[in-house]
Amino acid sequence: MNVLIFDSNEKLNETGAGIITGLVQTNPRAVLGLATGGTPVGVYEQLVSDFRRGLVSFRQATSFNLDEYVGLPADHPESYHSYMNHHLFRHIDLPAAQAHIPNGNADDLEAECRRYDEMIADAGQIDLQLLGLGHNGHIGFNEPAHALIRGTHIVDLAEETRRANARFFNSVQEVPSQALTMGVGTILKAKMILLIVRGADKAEIVHRALTGPITTDCPASLLQTHPHLVVLLDEEAGRLM
Ligand code: GLP
Numbered sequence: 001m002n003v004l005i006f007d008s009n010e011k012l013n014e015t016g017a018g019i020i021t022g023l024v025q026t027n028p029r030a031v032l033g034l035a036t037g038g039t040p041v042g043v044y045e046q047l048v049s050d051f052r053r054g055l056v057s058f059r060q061a062t063s064f065n066l067d068e069y070v071g072l073p074a075d076h077p078e079s080y081h082s083y084m085n086h087h088l089f090r091h092i093d094l095p096a097a098q099a100h101i102p103n104g105n106a107d108d109l110e111a112e113c114r115r116y117d118e119m120i121a122d123a124g125q126i127d128l129q130l131l132g133l134g135h136n137g138h139i140g141f142n143e144p145a146h147a148l149i150r151g152t153h154i155v156d157l158a159e160e161t162r163r164a165n166a167r168f169f170n171s172v173q174e175v176p177s178q179a180l181t182m183g184v185g186t187i188l189k190a191k192m193i194l195l196i197v198r199g200a201d202k203a204e205i206v207h208r209a210l211t212g213p214i215t216t217d218c219p220a221s222l223l224q225t226h227p228h229l230v231v232l233l234d235e236e237a238g239r240l241m
Pocket of ligand 1: 035036037038039066067092131132133134135139140141161165
């Protein structure tokens, strides 16, 4: 694992976006695994800037998002569909038909999970999976549990996760209680994983995830087993490393 700690958010964003831009420059047909949440916003801004400066085109790339809330209309401002459009998709040339996000409003959610896994399988391997980290060690929406699920599945969100995400909604009651998430098996199958963590409130969990026991109680700890894991931390999140 390669852990880099940055003294400025700007450098962290440039490095994160630089890795993605570099990958797509070398392999224009790259399959990208994308994440949401507060963490990757700055990286997406930098990617948009790379695109606008003509450094990279996403025309032949494909993307798969990690997760989506269940039951939140796709055009709700806090849906991950809206998030991705707002922060990335509408600013770059990635064709809409090649940008995939699980449909949390499908009539048959189980069938939607299978459809999503089939699309990922058809695309071949995910070349780079971008990840943030939940305060309880979740990745995507794979919450701590006795057992983790390999493929895309419906998950009941932990109260802690709903509270953490309440900052994006008017109240915690408005945060959906379920989501669809790519499974840990799919995440670990990516050729490269780019984990980004920011903020003092994540210092303990990132230390536990990367140096503690490998356990389903902390899903991110499974990342220790990945052969090509790159971790970008700001100084606060990297305080205990
Ligand atoms: C969210 C997302 C994750 C994200 C994590 C951390 O709920 N489902 O993909 O990495 O929790 O979010 P944030 O970056 O806002 O701290």
